[in-house]
Amino acid sequence: MTVNVKPAGVQRPRVTKAAQLRRLLTSSNLEFLMEAHDGISAKIVEEAGFRGIWASGLALSAALGVRDNNEASWTQILEILEFMSDATTIPILVDGDTGYGNFNNARRVVRKLCQRNIAGICIEDKLFPKTNSFIGEGQPLADVDEFCGKIKAVKDSQTDPEFSVVARVEALISGWGLDEALRRARAYRDAGADAILIHSKQRTADEVLAFKREFGDAAPVVLVPTKYYETPTDGFRQAGISTVIWANHNMRAAITAMREVTRRILREESLAGVEESIATVKDIFELTGDEELAEAEKRYLPSPKEGTQAVVLAASRGMALGKLTEGKPKCMIDVRGQPLLRRLVTTLKEGGVRDVTVVRGYRKEMINLPGIQTVDNDLYASTGEAASLACAMDRIRGECVLAYGDILFRHYILDRLFAASGDIVVAVDALWHERTMSHGEDENWVRDFVFCSRPFSTNYLDDDPVVVRRLDSDLAEDEICGEWMGLAKLSPAGSELVRNELSAMKTDGTLQRAGLPSLFSRLAERGHEIHVVYVAGQWLDVDTATDLTQACEFL
Ligand code: SPV
Ligand code: MG
Numbered sequence: 001m002t003v004n005v006k007p008a009g010v011q012r013p014r015v016t017k018a019a020q021l022r023r024l025l026t027s028s029n030l031e032f033l034m035e036a037h038d039g040i041s042a043k044i045v046e047e048a049g050f051r052g053i054w055a056s057g058l059a060l061s062a063a064l065g066v067r068d069n070n071e072a073s074w075t076q077i078l079e080i081l082e083f084m085s086d087a088t089t090i091p092i093l094v095d096g097d098t099g100y101g102n103f104n105n106a107r108r109v110v111r112k113l114c115q116r117n118i119a120g121i122c123i124e125d126k127l128f129p130k131t132n133s134f135i136g137e138g139q140p141l142a143d144v145d146e147f148c149g150k151i152k153a154v155k156d157s158q159t160d161p162e163f164s165v166v167a168r169v170e171a172l173i174s175g176w177g178l179d180e181a182l183r184r185a186r187a188y189r190d191a192g193a194d195a196i197l198i199h200s201k202q203r204t205a206d207e208v209l210a211f212k213r214e215f216g217d218a219a220p221v222v223l224v225p226t227k228y229y230e231t232p233t234d235g236f237r238q239a240g241i242s243t244v245i246w247a248n249h250n251m252r253a254a255i256t257a258m259r260e261v262t263r264r265i266l267r268e269e270s271l272a273g274v275e276e277s278i279a280t281v282k283d284i285f286e287l288t289g290d291e292e293l294a295e296a297e298k299r300y301l302p303s304p305k306e307g308t309q310a311v312v313l314a315a316s317r318g319m320a321l322g323k324l325t326e327g328k329p330k331c332m333i334d335v336r337g338q339p340l341l342r343r344l345v346t347t348l349k350e351g352g353v354r355d356v357t358v359v360r361g362y363r364k365e366m367i368n369l370p371g372i373q374t375v376d377n378d379l380y381a382s383t384g385e386a387a388s389l390a391c392a393m394d395r396i397r398g399e400c401v402l403a404y405g406d407i408l409f410r411h412y413i414l415d416r417l418f419a420a421s422g423d424i425v426v427a428v429d430a431l432w433h434e435r436t437m438s439h440g441e442d443e444n445w446v447r448d449f450v451f452c453s454r455p456f457s458t459n460y461l462d463d464d465p466v467v468v469r470r471l472d473s474d475l476a477e478d479e480i481c482g483e484w485m486g487l488a489k490l491s492p493a494g495s496e497l498v499r500n501e502l503s504a505m506k507t508d509g510t511l512q513r514a515g516l517p518s519l520f521s522r523l524a525e526r527g528h529e530i531h532v533v534y535v536a537g538q539w540l541d542v543d544t545a546t547d548l549t550q551a552c553e554f555l
Contacts, residue, residue, distance in 0.1 A: 018162035021091035021119035042084040057095040059251035070129035091119030107157035120164030148191035155192040167193035195220040314405030315361025315380040331405035351414035386514035404486030409539035422531030423494030430456030432483035452481040468530035471517040
C-alpha cells in the first residue's frame, strides 16, 4: 500500500517571486495585477486574493505628493518598494518609467530591484524625465535602437534569472499608429523583453486588440485598460491577452475615501459620524501582523515570572520629611522628575513581576499610578507595617515580592532574590556601616538591622545558606551582620507561612503595632528559615531629607 505522506523535513521548493511573476506572464490564462503604492495597500492587494502587484509610478508619486514626472528619485521609490516587498508574498511588477536615465542607470536600478526581491520591471520607450501617458499629445519616443540597448543591458544585469523585463510600447499613445507599435514591439522582443505592454488612451480596446491580432503570440501581451475600462474583461481573455493591469485604482479609491472622511470630520467636529464606515484600529493591527509579533515575543523575550506578585507598603506619611509630605505620601515624592513609587514599580515590572499591589494609607488618592492595583489601610495612622501587609493578605500568593514603598535599588538585586533558594529570602546590605558613615547623624533614622547565622564573607567557596536569627532596629553593634533593604521574596510556601503568621498576630493582638522585622523574627523563632542574600550597597531608602538628596544622586 502506498501512503501518500510527505517525508518529514522535506519542504516544497519555494517558488521565488520572480518565478511567480514569470508564470503569470507566460500562463495561458488571463492574469491580473492590481495597483499598490505602499506597504499597506500592497498587503490589501494580497489579502484580496490578487496574485501580483503593479507598483504604479503614478500612484507611488501621488502617495508622496509629487507628480508622475520622476520628481521622486529612483532610490526614494526603491525604499517604498522594499516595504511593499517585505510586506507581501506575491510578486511585484515595478513601473520603472523610462529606467531613470540611460541603459546604465536602468541596469543599476534592476540590480537593486533583484536585491530587494522585486519580481520584474516595466520600462517604457519615452524620454527621461517621463510624462504620464494621459498628459498632452505626441510625447517624444525613445530611439528604438537606444531602447533595445537598454533592454539588453537590464536583461544582462538581472541577478535573478527569472526576473522579468516588460517593454512598454508608447507608439499608440504618441499617435504613431499600429505599424510603428508593431515595429517597436518586435524589436523589443528580439532585444530580450519577456513581455510587451501595449498602452493606449482610447475609450475602446480596438487598437490594442488590433495590435494583439497582428503581434500574435510573439511575446506575452499586457494591457492597462484605464481608459477603455468599459471593455468586458472576457474580450481580453478571448483575445489571448496575458495580463491586465488595474493601474491606479487603490490610489483613486483612497483619495475618495480620505476626502470624504476628512471633510466630514472637519464639518461635524466629531468622529461619531465616520466611525462605523472606516477600518477599525484592530484592522490595522491585523493587517500589519501584530499577532506574529505577539507570538515572537513569547518565543524570544524572557517570560515574565509566571504570576509573580508584589506587595508594596506605602501607607505611611513619612513624617521625617516634614513639609515635603504635607500634601502627599512619601512614596509619591518626586525624585528627578518621577515619583519614587513609579521608579520602584518600573523596577519590579522590568524584573518580571506581573501584578503590583500597593497598600495605601496617608493621602491615598495621591497614589494613582498606571499599572498598579491598590488596597487601603485606612487605620494607617495608628497601625504599623504588618497591619498594612495584612490588608493585602489575599495578594500574598504564589511567588511574591514584599517591598517598602520608599526604596530604590539596582535591578540585579531583584534577580538575585529570584535566583536564591528558600521560601523566604531577604536582601541584606553587608555595607550597613558605610551607610552610617555617609548618612551622618539623624535621630529620625530607623534601620532594620539583621543578626544572621554568618556574617558576609568574600570567600568564593563559602556558599552555605545564611539565615536570619533576628531582625530588629535595636541590635547590639557586634551582632549586626547587615541591614535589611525592605525587600523580600516569598516562594508559594513562603507566602503561606507569611499569611499564617499574620493571622496568628491578629489573633494574639500584636498585629496592629508590629513592623515587618517582628513578623520575620517571629517566623525565624518558630524555626522557619529566612534566607539571606547579601548585597553590597546599590540601594537606598528615603526616610529623611538627606536620603532624598542621595536618591537624586543615585539616579
Ligand atoms: C502607472 O500606473 O503609473 C502607469 C500606467 O504608468 S498609466 O498611468 O496608465 O500610464
Ligand atoms: Mg507609470
